[in-house]
Amino acid sequence: KNHTTTIFTTMNLNTTAAKISTPDITFSPDLQREAKEVYVIGRKACLTQQSVVSVTSAENDEKIIGALLNSIKESGKATTFLTDERKLTVIALPAEDKISRNNHTFSPHEITDSLDGLHSSARENLVQICVIDQEIEKFMCPVAAAIARAMPLYHSKSSLKELAPTSGVNVTYYSANAGEVPTHPSAEKEYETASAVCNGVRLAAQLGDMPPAELSPDTYAQKCQEIANGFAAQGVTYTEIKGDDLRQKGYGGIMGVGMAARCPPRMVIMTYSHADATEHIALCGKGVVYDTGGLALKSKVGMCGMKHDCGGSAGVLGGFVSAVRLGLPVKLTLILAIVENAIGPESFRNDDILTMKSGKTVEVNNTDAEGRLILADCVSHASNQLGDVDLIVNMATLTGAQCITTGSCHAGIMTRTKALEDRVVEAGLMSGDLTFPMLYAPELLKREFKSSVADMKNSVANRMNAQASCAGHFIESHIDEAYKGDWCHVDMAGPDSRNDGRATGYGVALVLGLCKAHGFC
Numbered sequence: 001k002n003h004t005t006t007i008f009t010t011m012n013l014n015t016t017a018a019k020i021s022t023p024d025i026t027f028s029p030d031l032q033r034e035a036k037e038v039y040v041i042g043r044k045a046c047l048t049q050q051s052v053v054s055v056t057s058a059e060n061d062e063k064i065i066g067a068l069l070n071s072i073k074e075s076g077k078a079t080t081f082l083t084d085e086r087k088l089t090v091i092a093l094p095a096e097d098k099i100s101r102n103n104h105t106f107s108p109h110e111i112t113d114s115l116d117g118l119h120s121s122a123r124e125n126l127v128q129i130c131v132i133d134q135e136i137e138k139f140m141c142p143v144a145a146a147i148a149r150a151m152p153l154y155h156s157k158s159s160l161k162e163l164a165p166t167s168g169v170n171v172t173y174y175s176a177n178a179g180e181v182p183t184h185p186s187a188e189k190e191y192e193t194a195s196a197v198c199n200g201v202r203l204a205a206q207l208g209d210m211p212p213a214e215l216s217p218d219t220y221a222q223k224c225q226e227i228a229n230g231f232a233a234q235g236v237t238y239t240e241i242k243g244d245d246l247r248q249k250g251y252g253g254i255m256g257v258g259m260a261a262r263c264p265p266r267m268v269i270m271t272y273s274h275a276d277a278t279e280h281i282a283l284c285g286k287g288v289v290y291d292t293g294g295l296a297l298k299s300k301v302g303m304c305g306m307k308h309d310c311g312g313s314a315g316v317l318g319g320f321v322s323a324v325r326l327g328l329p330v331k332l333t334l335i336l337a338i339v340e341n342a343i344g345p346e347s348f349r350n351d352d353i354l355t356m357k358s359g360k361t362v363e364v365n366n367t368d369a370e371g372r373l374i375l376a377d378c379v380s381h382a383s384n385q386l387g388d389v390d391l392i393v394n395m396a397t398l399t400g401a402q403c404i405t406t407g408s409c410h411a412g413i414m415t416r417t418k419a420l421e422d423r424v425v426e427a428g429l430m431s432g433d434l435t436f437p438m439l440y441a442p443e444l445l446k447r448e449f450k451s452s453v454a455d456m457k458n459s460v461a462n463r464m465n466a467q468a469s470c471a472g473h474f475i476e477s478h479i480d481e482a483y484k485g486d487w488c489h490v491d492m493a494g495p496d497s498r499n500d501g502r503a504t505g506y507g508v509a510l511v512l513g514l515c516k517a518h519g520f521c
Contacts (some may be wrong), residue, residue: 023109315507
């Protein structure tokens with residue numbers, strides 16, 4: 001059975017231009033022998049002359065392939081042309097003993113970086129990707145996410161040509177020990193999950209890549225509504241609290257941040273419940289479609305790229321969609337705060353005091369610390385409006401300090417319990433959406449928000465005092481005191497985007513890992 005990803009429609013402000021289609025990705029055990037370009041990916045021990053010849057059906061090119069493999073030392077990438085004019089690229093990944101304990105053992109970041117020319121090739125020709133390992137069932141889904149990151153959906157270049165009739169990417173997995181002939185694993189469920197995670201990652205990355213004039217709060221909410229309608233048969237529901245209704249119902253954080261924009265702010269709530277669900281997870285996402293910084297205006301350099309500030313919401317939305325598509329036995333409530341932090345006559349100001357959904361008051365001392373304000377309303381809703389939540393996960397591109405704390409590949413996480421911390425770290429290591437714990441010490445850090453006129457300020461007094469953790473504790477302080485479940489804060493400002501400025505779709509695979517999707521646990 002073939003599993004094919006969905007192509008999402010791309011909007012373009014230039015209405016006279018044709019919509020730009022993107023190559024499809026198919027996951028199938030059937031090798032596409034007509035492909036003009038072939039990638040073979042694996043660790044060096046499994047990339048023998050015999051295995052590469054076998055998966056490429058290049059029996060007449062043993063010497064060429066042998067020379068290609070010999071040109072790669074321990075790891076790396078090499079390309080040649082076979083006698084039938086196919087282009088062959090071999091990507092040798094680092095051996096497991098070269099990978100640290102805080103990285104995924106199959107190097108998904110290395111895979112994405114090595115596929116830097118894949119999208120261009122797949123527009124013009126059919127590309128076959130073969131992935132080989134002795135434990136391939138463990139790696140199929142993280143590899144799918146890595147390939148998806150190399151195949152972005154959003155494009156607005158007038159120079160791009162129409163897709164060729166035989167364009168696209170086909171991914172086939174093989175099981176093989178060193179010296180053995182590769183075979184197809186019995187992994188139908190893994191193929192299904194690989195397709196689902198690829199879909200979700202491409203959706204999340206597309207939302208992050210779209211410019212704010214195309215992805216407004218209105219169009220974002222419309223996309224969510226379309227998704228919910230498409231899963232009506234699976235019981236997915238859609239609710240929206242918008243504009244003045246937010247004010248009347250007490251969502252002062254979301255309303256305050258978004259009320260200056262042309263499109264009104266809103267909270268989008270989507271639900272899914274499987275009959276055999278044993279856990280209810282609330283997924284809360286920061287959906288700032290553009291962040292100017294508000295009246296605490298960002299610089300011209302610092303503002304570029306702020307279309308990515310919806311990355312947390314995109315990640316949990318993509319994870320939600322993938323979980324529903326797979327029919328996972330879990331109950332999910334998706335809560336997205338979708339706003340634009342714009343400047344106008346209605347802008348909230350430094351020195352304003354907002355009354356949050358939690359009932360607590362916040363003195364604004366930085367309008368550019370807006371993400372925590374809208375997420376505070378989300379976790380308050382999750383903890384006092386839903387009733388039976390076991391776990392609240394909030395995800396956001398929240399602080400630049402996260403990059404300093406845990407780097408550009410690992411999201412920083414905070415949890416109340418060591419058990420949940422271990423679970424989230426393990427989910428990251430299994431899924432490839434890497435995480436690492438940040439300091440959890442509310443009794444030491446919450447004093448940074450002390451205010452003489454309100455319950456708290458929204459930004460720290462001392463920026464040198466665990467700033468990223470402080471931001472998480474601000475959100476946590478708006479969880480209802482009667483809530484008995486667990487909570488996880490995910491700050492993914494670093495891993496949300498690549499060096500080339502593209503969104504990564506981070507968070508989708510992590511959500512599937514937390515939901516124990518087949519292939520991620």
